[in-house]
Amino acid sequence: MKTIQAVSYPVHFQEESYTELNNLINKNNYSTIFILVDENTFEHCYPKFIPFLDTNKTIELIEIESGEINKNLETCIGVWNAITELGGDRKSLLITLGGGVITDLGGFVASCFKRGIDFVNIPTTLLSMVDASVGGKTGVDLGVLKNQIGLFANPQMVLVDHQYLETVSEREIKSGTAEILKYGLTYDVNLFHQIKNNKELDISDLIFRSVEIKNEVVLQDPKEQNLRKILNFGHTLGHAIESFYLESEDKENLTHGEAIAIGMVCECYLSHKLLNFPVDKIHEVKGVVLSIYDKTNLLKEDFSAIMDLLKHDKKNVNGQVNFVLLNDFEDFKIDCKVPEDLIVESLEFYNE
Amino acid sequence: MKTIQAVSYPVHFQEESYTELNNLINKNNYSTIFILVDENTFEHCYPKFIPFLDTNKTIELIEIESGEINKNLETCIGVWNAITELGGDRKSLLITLGGGVITDLGGFVASCFKRGIDFVNIPTTLLSMVDASVGGKTGVDLGVLKNQIGLFANPQMVLVDHQYLETVSEREIKSGTAEILKYGLTYDVNLFHQIKNNKELDISDLIFRSVEIKNEVVLQDPKEQNLRKILNFGHTLGHAIESFYLESEDKENLTHGEAIAIGMVCECYLSHKLLNFPVDKIHEVKGVVLSIYDKTNLLKEDFSAIMDLLKHDKKNVNGQVNFVLLNDFEDFKIDCKVPEDLIVESLEFYNE
Incomplete structure (x- = not known):
């Protein structure tokens, strides 16, 4: 190779x-x-x-x-x-x-x-x-x-x-799969379809293509000013959710991929609400995510703690949370501001 | 300015x-x-x-x-x-x-x-x-x-x-003076003579010239492969002495400059023994150092602890301590290996 x-x-x-x-x-x-x-x-x-x-x-x-x-x-x-x-x-x-x-x-x-x-x-x-x-x-x-x-x-x-x-465990393999899904949704929808159809996945090919994509992205935008921000898709909310479970003593931790997968479903929902991401594709993404990962029960009483963690995201500037959202598969928009109530709505959408 | x-x-x-x-x-x-x-x-x-x-x-x-x-x-x-x-x-x-x-x-x-x-x-x-x-x-x-x-x-x-x-205190000013002395010995002997003669020092000039020298040195050798190593003159032994006093609970700490000044005296001695640094200049340097700083009484029983610290110097490679020494004022030689007994002798020379 x-x-x-x-x-x-x-x-x-x-x-x-x-x-x-x-x-x-x-x-x-x-x-x-x-x-x-x-x-x-x-x-x-x-x-x-x-x-x-x-x-x-x-x-x-x-x-x-x-x-x-x-x-x-x-x-x-x-x-x-x-x-x-x-x-x-x-x-x-x-x-x-x-x-x-x-x-x-x-x-x-x-x-x-x-x-x-x-x-x-x-x-x-x-x-x-x-x-x-x-x-x-x-x-x-x-x-x-x-x-x-x-x-x-x-x-x-x-x-x-x-x-x-x-x-490594199957759970870890699934955790990594979330990142491959992300490359699929933001950069090369073939990867997403491969995982969705799930016929005899060649893991070695998926890895090579993912590394290739990440490298193309980083080479084109080393300073994270534009394209590279697609690597954060699903991660803005995903990181906050991951941190929340990490710091909750009475809840089992989520893997990075499990949290990011939830983040991607929510951010597809935000993309639909704020941009023109098609509604059927939100459901398609949620379907694929739930076919891989067990559903996490996000509790309403935990939303405000998750929102607080969101405000500490490394990429925030001047206290403003910045999302990268999708107009469509392979078509992103950076620096999207999202009203707080819509973020809560997106968590509820995942829960439905 | x-x-x-x-x-x-x-x-x-x-x-x-x-x-x-x-x-x-x-x-x-x-x-x-x-x-x-x-x-x-x-x-x-x-x-x-x-x-x-x-x-x-x-x-x-x-x-x-x-x-x-x-x-x-x-x-x-x-x-x-x-x-x-x-x-x-x-x-x-x-x-x-x-x-x-x-x-x-x-x-x-x-x-x-x-x-x-x-x-x-x-x-x-x-x-x-x-x-x-x-x-x-x-x-x-x-x-x-x-x-x-x-x-x-x-x-x-x-x-x-x-x-x-x-x-800041007079002791701190003296601590900084050691670095100016270093620029004098290794790069511009005028600075050394100015301090030695000590007539109405214009501190602002000394600072400007020191910054200028350090900058010239760093610009010419950003990766510390040759010239920049002169900045370590006095520091190889000086750092070990400084660390030793820092970790000794029953001894008063030395300032950086006090330790480096001792290091410069010792390294002038090593320069004389291993290169051709003139003997009268060792005494000249020691004289200037002792005119500024109180004599520190380095105890024989502490030498081995100082030697151990020397072996941890950041600049060491393959366990070998590297000194920068002087052929003469403004004329240095890098990567000098020094036998252990000579290092001890140089500490004794300072003590004399």
């Missing part, structure tokens, strides 16, 4: 990618190679990865606890201390092996350690393969606010190998 | 600088202006600064505790939470008003908040005016390791106004 050249780094696929990684390591004469894992990727992915690594450099493993709840600065401090104690210097390389928490946090850790060391991302979940592999976003959460602290920073390369998907 | 154009931003001087700041604010339509201070700069500098600020934007003050001991990630988390609670968004501006702790930490905080907001530095100590104002280095300490976590990130502009020096 061919390499995709992202803005400042390549995304390599499947087995060839390890050859590229070994070349990188040999070429750069790194002092130490740190591999960041969590307890799951250590158990399931590390044994699949390590036979491909061909180097006589010192390898140091750093393990953090899995889960979004640990994607915070306390964990970063722990990793920075570990790298320091293990003798990390400016010529160290950090390889992240895991889902979005590991790749986002690891990229941030590497970019700030002694003002920046090289890092390589190996996403092991569908979500991180199709979403976090391109775009150079790194970061961690601040309290319940997702990715509040972070940077744009480019890895040396990204390796996408779908063998790691054997190690 | 004319503006110095640093790599990606201007350094403005004296009263004109506030006009530039007001222009920047008006041009960029910032949502909120955050001003980061400590209890000292709030009391002494803020009242001098605020009359110059001409804007109807919301101004929010964030105060942290002064001192190197607070230049850490816990303080950053506090500031990030404060900015969040005060409604900070991507169009916020952070103005740092203080010494190196405030400007270094504030720059780091701004650069990581929501993946980066604009910031402006107003150094209020001599040290931060001549050192931190150019070069784009931001960061905080990790435990006793100075600036272990940070980034290269450029402010929108830097304002240097020596009225703020009225607010």
Whole structure:
């Protein structure tokens, strides 16, 4: 499978990618190679990865606890201390092996350690393969606010190998599917139809096409002034819903994809109300979403807390929430202001 | 006084600088202006600064505790939470008003908040005016390791106004003088002679010339591959000594300049032993240093702790400490390896 050249780094696929990684390591004469894992990727992915690594450099493993709840600065401090104690210097390389928490946090850790060391991302979940592999976003959460602290920073390369998907749950695969749906709705409706019709999905093709799309989008609009905002479709409301469930002690957390899928249904509804997004397509999107994900029961009494979280969205400016909405599939409009009562209505529409 | 154009931003001087700041604010339509201070700069500098600020934007003050001991990630988390609670968004501006702790930490905080907001530095100590104002280095300490976590990130502009020096102690002025001495020894010996002869020093000239030199150095070698390493003269040993006193509970801390001054004496000694730095000039440098700073009594029993800290220097690669040494005034050699016993000897030389 061919390499995709992202803005400042390549995304390599499947087995060839390890050859590229070994070349990188040999070429750069790194002092130490740190591999960041969590307890799951250590158990399931590390044994699949390590036979491909061909180097006589010192390898140091750093393990953090899995889960979004640990994607915070306390964990970063722990990793920075570990790298320091293990003798990390400016010529160290950090390889992240895991889902979005590991790749986002690891990229941030590497970019700030002694003002920046090289890092390589190996996403092991569908979500991180199709979403976090391109775009150079790194970061961690601040309290319940997702990715509040972070940077744009480019890895040396990204390796996408779908063998790691054997190690994750069906729920995680579904979580990543939401991002593929998003590329379908906003950029290439074929992807949406493929998922809707669901006949023998070739996951490796879906991943490649998603990375390709994200890369096209980021290349065309690196500074997130226009086109790149489509990547936020479903995420404005989705993030608020995800944060709400994360901070509610008596509710089970939603996966990122589950929350984003709800966000996309609601934002299709807003698109219909404020633009001319066709009514039958809202129902089509909701149908596909509910065919993949269990229905979440959003409680009316929780709406105001969700609205509050919405006001903290990173993309807000001057206290104004900005949505990207759809005129139609593959046809977006950025910076849409939405009245608060309409947002509530859209949550109710999802609930119906 | 004319503006110095640093790599990606201007350094403005004296009263004109506030006009530039007001222009920047008006041009960029910032949502909120955050001003980061400590209890000292709030009391002494803020009242001098605020009359110059001409804007109807919301101004929010964030105060942290002064001192190197607070230049850490816990303080950053506090500031990030404060900015969040005060409604900070991507169009916020952070103005740092203080010494190196405030400007270094504030720059780091701004650069990581929501993946980066604009910031402006107003150094209020001599040290931060001549050192931190150019070069784009931001960061905080990790435990006793100075600036272990940070980034290269450029402010929108830097304002240097020596009225703020009225607010700081003589000891602080002396701390900054060490950096001016460094520029003298490594780049422009006139500065060294001016301080040595000490006749009616024009502090404003010394600052301007120091900023000019640092800027020339950084412009010529932005990636710190050669010339820029002269900025580390005295700092390799100096940082280790500074860290040692910072972590010793029973010893009074040294200022940065006091530690760096000792480092310069020791590194002149190493320069003499390993290169051809003339012996009379070591004594000349030591004489000037001791005419400014009280002698510190470095205890033999502390040498091994200082050596250990040296091994954690950010600039080390493959466990090897790299010194920049002098063949003569204004004539440096980078990446010098120094045997451990010679380093001990140089500490003893300072003690003599």
